[in-house]
Amino acid sequence: MTSIVVLGSTNMDLVAFVPRAPGRGETVTGREFRTIPGGKGANQAVAAARAGAEVAMIGAVGTDDFGVRLRAALDGAGVDTDLLRTAEGASGTAHIVVDDEGGNAIVVVPGANGTVTSLTHGDEALIGTADTLLLQLEIPLPVVTAGAVTARRLGVRTVLTPAPARPLPAELLAATDLLVPNEHEATALTGIADPYEAAAALLRDVPEVVITLGAAGCLHAARGGEPFTVPAPRVRTVDTTAAGDTFAGALAVALGEGRPVREALAWASTAAALSVQREGASSSMPYRSEIDAAHGSLTTGQEVDAV
Template structure:
C-alpha cells in the first residue's frame, strides 16, 4: 500500500441502499500468453465462462462491500439468463425487479494476457431491451441512497433513471463506460462521474485526460489512473490524488466495477468522498488478484484488509 496515512477502523454503519441500473452479460474469457494482433490466432492457456456485465458486476461489488443492493436490468430467456440471475441472488443482490426478455442474454467475449491486460467485445442481447422504466422500478430508485449507472444499456434508460433519482433526492453515480457521448439531460442529473483515462478522453474530446473538462460535465469527478491510483476533484476547487495499492495482477477485467460498487457504498455510508475513493481503490486492487469478473469482486473484509494494510 502506497498510502502512508494511518487508517482508523470503525464499525460498519447501517447498510446504505444502492440501486444499480445496468447490464448483465455472460463473460466468455480466454487466457493466453499475449493478446492477438488483428488477423492473428494465438493459442490460449485456459477458458472460463463467468457471469458479468458492468451493471451486474457493480451490483455484486456493492453487495459484497456492505451495501443493500437492488439490480435493475434485463436478462435473456436462455440458460445464460438463469445463471446470471442466480449469481446476482447468491451474492446478496435483490433480483425481484430483473426483467426476462425473450431471446439471448448479453455476452462479452474477453481476452486476457499473462500481464492481466484485456480486450473485450460486448454483444448486448437482452440489455438492449431494458427501456421505459416501470412504476415499480422508479419507486426503487426513488427510495435508494445512491443510484449507479453505466453505459452498456440504452442511453435513454440511463438518462431516465438518473432523472428519476435526481427528482427523488437519490445521489447519482455515472460510470461512463464504455465511453460514448453523454446526453445533456443525463449530465444535468449526475452527482459524481467516474471515468478511466480512455473514457475521459472520449467524453471530453481532449487528447489527454483533463479534469477541468470533466468538471464542466459533472460537479464531482473521479479519474481512475490504473497503477497510478486515482484523482478526485470537485468544482469548488478540491483536487486530490489517491495512491495505488501494490498487488500482483492476475486479471484487470472487473477492477473498475469493484471500484465503482465500493465507492457507491462508501458514499452511501456518509464517508468523505476522498476517503471513499481510497477505500474504493483498495476494492479495485483486491479484485485484480483473481481471474474472472464477478468471481473476483472482493468482500468488505477483503477491502478492509488491504485498505488497512493488514
C-alpha cells in the first residue's frame, strides 16, 4: 500500500446551492444549504485514503465546533490525524455557491490554517515515511516550501496543486516533482492561455506537469517527452467542487503504486468524473472499488455513472 502525507488546509465548506450565481450587488434565492468538511488539503487526504492509500495529515483545525467535525471527518475517512494541530480560535471556512450547471465560486477564510507557519521535527519525520507528499497553497507559502524542501531532501515525491494560484518561489518550484494546476491556474502562473504553451513554460521550472482541463480531460508534459492528453469520461455534472482535489489524490495513489503515467491519469480522471456527479467536496469522493468498477466500464466506451 502506498503511503501519502498531506500538508495543507482543513476548512468547513459552507455551501449554498442556487439556480444561478448572483452578480455583484445581486441577491438570489438558494434551494439548499449544507456544511460539508473540506479544504484542499483535507480533500486530497480523503480522496487518497478512499482511493486506497495509507494517508496522514499535517495541518490545523480551530477550537470551535467546526474543528471537532473536521477532525472527526478525517478520522472517519481513515486519515491519520496525530499531527493535525488544534489552534486557538476559528477553523478555516470556505463559502461556496454552486449553480445548477455544477459551476462554483468560492471564498476561503483561512482561520486556523494561517497558524501553520513551520514544520516540527515530528512533521519532518512523518514526511520522511511517505512515498508522496501532497501540497496545495491554502496554508502559508513558507511552510509549503519547507515541506517540499524536506521531501526532496528525504527522497519523497512532491506533488503540488498550485491553488489558489499565486507566484511561486524558485525554492518551491525547484523541490517540486509534479505540478498539477488546472487550466486557469496554469494561465495565472505563466500568463499563457494555451495549455500546451503554458505546460512548456512550466517545464522550465519543474520536471513534470499535468494540467487538468475539466470535461476535456488533462494534459501531461514532461521534460524530454512529447506532451499528450487523456480524455475525461462523459458524465452528467452536478457539482465540480473538489474535482481537482479528487484527481490529485487519486493520481498520487496511482503513481505511488507504480502505474504507467497514462493509466494513472485515466484512473484519476475516472475518480474525478465520479466526484462531479455528487454534491459536496469530501462527501463526493469515490472509493477505490467504485473507481475500479467505473474505470473498467470506461474501456468499453460507456458513459461513467456514479456507483
